Amino acid sequence: MCKHILNAQVAIRAPCCKQWYDCAECHAESQSHPLAKTTEMAFLCKKCKKAFRKDMTEYDESDEYCPHCDNHYVIEAKTPQAVLAVEGEDARVDARMLKDERTKQNPTRSLFAMDFTDRIG
Ligand SMILES: [Zn+2]
Ligand SMILES: [Zn+2]
Ligand SMILES: [Zn+2]
Numbered sequence: 001m002c003k004h005i006l007n008a009q010v011a012i013r014a015p016c017c018k019q020w021y022d023c024a025e026c027h028a029e030s031q032s033h034p035l036a037k038t039t040e041m042a043f044l045c046k047k048c049k050k051a052f053r054k055d056m057t058e059y060d061e062s063d064e065y066c067p068h069c070d071n072h073y074v075i076e077a078k079t080p081q082a083v084l085a086v087e088g089e090d091a092r093v094d095a096r097m098l099k100d101e102r103t104k105q106n107p108t109r110s111l112f113a114m115d116f117t118d119r120i121g
Contacts, residue, residue, distance in 0.1 A: 002026050006080065009073035010066075013042035013051075020044055023077075047071040 002008050002022030011020040014027050016036035021027040027035045044051045048069035064074035 004079055005077045007075060007078040009046055009071060009075060011044040011046065013044070015042075043073070045069060045071055045073060047073075 004025040005023045008022040011022055013020050014031070014035055015038040016033060017027075017031060019027070019031075021030075024035050039055060039057050041054050041056055042051060043054065043066075045066040045068060048066060048071065050066070050068040052067050054063050065072050
């Protein structure tokens with residue numbers, strides 16, 4: 001089970017070691033050699049469990065679907081890091097914005113207050 005891409009629809013056969021992996025990172029974790037590049041990729045659809053090949057040099061939109069079951073396997077990868085980053089960053093951005101607003105407003109307010117005091121005084 002791939003822990004990098006949570007919604008992997010296909011496994012890809014590494015051309016170098018002929019092993020099936022959900023993603024390049026899975027290959028990197030279990031192999032010490034770099035993943036070989038190939039123009040003809042072998043896929044295994046996780047939905048219908050059938051294998052198929054695609055020529056990556058002639059790859060177009062219709063090739064994003066499994067030829068056996070029409071499963072759209074080229075989808076935006078959902079990675080655990082991305083999910084965490086989105087949630088974490090949102091909270092941090094909010095906190096930073098609130099803080100910035102406060103630090104920006106406070107000196108302005110004290111300046112005005114001083115101005116007023118000066119004028120009143
Ligand atoms: Zn390999
Ligand atoms: Zn993986
Ligand atoms: Zn399929």
